[in-house]
Amino acid sequence: LTKKPLTGKKVLISAGPTKEKIDPIRYFTNHSSGKMGFALAEEAQRLGADVTLVTGKVSLSTPVNVKRVDVTTAEEMYQQMIKHFQDKDIVIKAAAVADYRPITTYDKKMKKQPGNLVIEFERTKDILKELGDIKTTQYLVGFAAETNDVINYGQKKLQDKNLDAIVINDIQAEGAGFAGDTNVVTFITSGGIQKNIELTTKNNISKQLLMLISSDLKDDTK
């Protein structure tokens, strides 16, 4: 029997949206379904890895033999990613994290007032950037959801956040990005490898991404 490519590797994946509370009834979020991150977790486990999945609120069942940690807000996702980061070999951030949260939240339902409503937001932590700052041996992979000039913005995130690789999805391309079962991505490593993966299921994309990551990992240890 041939050894699976990720046997012995510890993989940490984030998935899904974050939800930022305004009051007990209302919150800010985004369109992430968690499918991309869950597909990565499932395929990484199939390829032999020991997988931990930190996820925002989604309605997906946990892939077999994957350790799941549920979170709601960007701050909770940050805490759990930091907690599980140290001993991992590969860390992939497929989650769609809120960049802003309301400064004031209410424990009781906000009542309607005459006129317009203004809500002030503050920045959340950039989890990926913080992980890039503290990483030692971890192979760190970010995602970028862009609508224009996708490769340039993606490459900028790769450098600014000290990543080993980035997966760029042009969320306006047919069949790509949020919520559906398919995606179209470009994978770029800090070493300059660039690979386009054409329209296919998120599971297929995940398998291909993990194989690319696995071979880039091997190159690093040469």
Ligand code: PMT
């Ligand atoms: O969940 P699905 O419905 O399957 O959709 C998949 C997806 C489109 C959500 C996924 O493929 C994807 O692109 N995820 C990243 C979305 C995103 O937030 O991109 P971004 O360009 O805003 O952020 C770039 C990277 O920084 C991401 O890895 C993100 O996890 C990370 N980030 C962003 C903000 C923040 N405060 N902390 C972060 O760590």
